[in-house]
Amino acid sequence: MRARHAGVRPYTLLDAGGAPYASDVPGTVGGHRGARLYGRLDCPSALRALARGQYAAHRVFFRDEATAVAAGYRPCAVCLPVAYARRREGREA
Template sequence: MTAMALRQAPADQRRGPVDSHEWWDQTSPLRGVTMKQYELIGTDGRPYPSPAKGLWGGHRGNKIYGLMECPAATRAIALGSYVKSRVFFADESTAIAAGYRPCGVCLREKYLIWKHERREGGIYCALPPDRRADNSSCRIG
């Protein structure tokens, strides 16, 4: 069996096109069973395999993160140029820690706060002050 054959899901488990951030684990402890894995971006900006799908999407080149159903990202994906630079995050604080900024379309309020605080040289935080335990979800603008 070739390496390519090991990386593909069985035909009965495929459900249309494969997300750009998923791959099939070749090292499953169960013989003959493949485990779906997803490639997410960590707080250090590096990709890592995860058994769970990312809940936030982003663009690697522009360092933008947003909702998975963002209209701007959906349009860009439909045009085809966005897919190769698409990245995924487990949560919003990971995207911020990795140096990504909020999308100006789907996260308009957070984008405007980020833009204002960046202009002022302040600190941008994903969580409001009453939900923050410390500044771990913050980064200097």
């Protein structure tokens, strides 16, 4: 849990344009800035990469999936297989 300081918003999320902004509410999906992909916060693939000491420097967070897609990120094949398949078929939703 993050400590709250007067006037300080503890979470940094990316908006639909990919720009960071301060938020009082944590994001619901995480992503990798370099690979431009997003997934669930409990994604097994992301958790393995974090455990190996990778990924953390490139980690970004979004309010929701729609914001991640609008920012140009693609769904993770491991934790979001249905959204990943839809995108591959060209019918993003």
